[in-house]
Amino acid sequence: MALVDDTRIDEPAFRVSEATAGDFFSLLKPRVMSLVVFTAFVGLAAAPVAINPFLAVVAILAIAVGAGASGALNMWYDADIDAVMSRTATRPVPSGRVAPGEALVFGLVLSALSVMTLGVLVNWLSAALLAFTIFFYAVVYTIWLKRSTPQNIVIGGAAGAFPPVIGWAAVTGSVSLESVILFLIIFLWTPPHFWALALFKSGDYERAGIPMMPNVAGEASTRRQIFAYALVLAPVGVLPWYLGYVGAVYGVAAALLGAGFVWYSWKVLRMRDGDRAMKPAKALFGYSLLYLFAIFAVYLADSVAERALGLVGA
Template structure:
C-alpha cells in the first residue's frame, strides 16, 4: 500500500474511537515533552528577577501543554509515514486507536488553551514565543521541512530550542543574550543528536520517503556533519559560565562533557560506513540525551544553591 493510500485510509477513520487516556497521553510525546518542560524550567529559574510561584507554575504548565499540542499536531499530519516506520507504527493513529480528526482537534484545543493562558496570566511575549514554537514545529518543520529537505533537523531544531527562552521571557518579559545562548545550545545539539539516530534508522526513513541526511547525502557525509555540529555545540555550551550566569561547577562540567561529546562524535566519524557505525551511532544518540539533560541539570543545581544561599543570607 502506498503512502497516499495509507493516508486515505487513515483519513477515512473519522468516527469516534475507543481511545483510552493513555492514547491521548501518547499523542503528547511525553518523553519529548519532559525534556522541553525541564529546559523551559531551567530558563525560568536562570532569569534575573522575581516571579510569583503560582505564575511560574502556570508558565511551565503552558509550556508543557504547548509542547504536547505540537506533538499531537505532528502525529496528526505524519500519520501516513508513522504507519510505515517500525519506530512509530504503534502510535495511536496508525494503530487505529485514534482518528486523525480527534488528534487534530485535541492538538488545536491544547494549542489555543496554552497560548491564551500564558498570555493572560504571564505576559504577551511568552505567549508569542509559545505560539511561534507550536507553529514552527507543526507547520514549518512537520508540514514543510521534514518531507522536503535533508536540512529538516537543522532548521526544524529551532522548535525544540525555544522553551528556555520562553521560560526566561515569562520572568523578564524580554529576550536577552543569556536566553539566546540557552536556545543555541539546544539548537546546535539537535542535528548531531537526530543524525546519530538516522544513521541506524535509515531504512525506516527510506521506507517513509523522509529525506534524512544519510538517505540523501550518504552516511559518510552525515558522520562528518555530526562531527562539525558537535564542534560547534561544545564551546557554545561553555558560554553560560563565561557570560557569568553559570558558576565554576557548571563551567568545569560543561568542558568535561564537551570533550566527552566530541569523543563520541569522533568515534562515529571515524567508524567504517555500514554495520560498523551502528554501535557508535547508538552510543552517541544515547549519550547526546544525557549530555543535554546533565548540562541543564547542573546549571539548575547551581541556580538553586545560589538562591538558597541568598535566602539564608550567606
C-alpha cells in the same frame, strides 16, 4: 527512495471514539514533553528575578500543554509515514486507536488553550513565543521541511530550542543573551542527536520517503557533519560560564560534557561505511540525551546556588 501516499487516513464522518485517555496522552509525546518542560523550567528558574510560584506553575503547565499540542499535530499529519516506520507504527493514529480528525482537533484545542492561558495569566511575550514554537514545529517543520529537505532537523530544531527562552520570558517579560545561549545549546545539539538516530534507523526513513541526511548525503557525509556540530556545541556549552552567568562548577561540568560529546562523535566519524552494528551511533544517541539533561541540570543547580550565595552575601 521509497515514496509513500501522502493522503490522510480515511475515517467515517461520524463515529464513536474508542480512544482511551492513555491514547490521547500518547499523542502528547510525553517523553519529548518531559525534556521540553525541564529545559523551560531551567530558563524560568535561572532568570534573575522572582516570579509568583502560582504563575510559575501556570507557565510550566502551559508550556507543557503547548509542547504536547505540537506533538499531537505532528502525529496527525505524519500518520501515513508513521505507519511504515518501525519506530512509530504503534503510535495512536497509525495504529487506529485515535482517528486523524480527533488528533487534529485535540492538538488545535490544546494549542489555543496553552497560548491563551500563558498570555492572560503570565504575559503575552511568552505566549507569543509559545504560539510561534507550536506553529514552527507543526507547520514549518512537520508539514514543510520534514519531507522536503535533508536540513529538516537543522532548521526545524529551532522549535525544540525555544522552551528555555519561553520560560525566561515568562519571568522577565523579555529575551536576554543568556536565554539565547540556552537556545543555542539545544539548537546545536539537535542535528547530531537526530542524525545519530538516523544512521541506525536509515531504513525506516528510506521506506517513509523522508530525506534524512544519511539517506540523501550518505553515511560518511553525515558522520562528518555530526563531528562538526560537536566541535561547535562543546565551546558554546561553556559560554554561560565564560560570560559570567554561572560559576566554575558549571564551567567544569560543561567542558567535560562537551569533551565527551566530541569523543563520541569522533568514534562515529571513525565508523566504516555499511557498519550494520552501528554501535558508535547508538552510543552517541544515548550520550546526547545524557548531555542535554546533565548540562541543563548543572546550569539550574549552579544558578540557584549562585543566587543563594548572593543573598547570603548581601
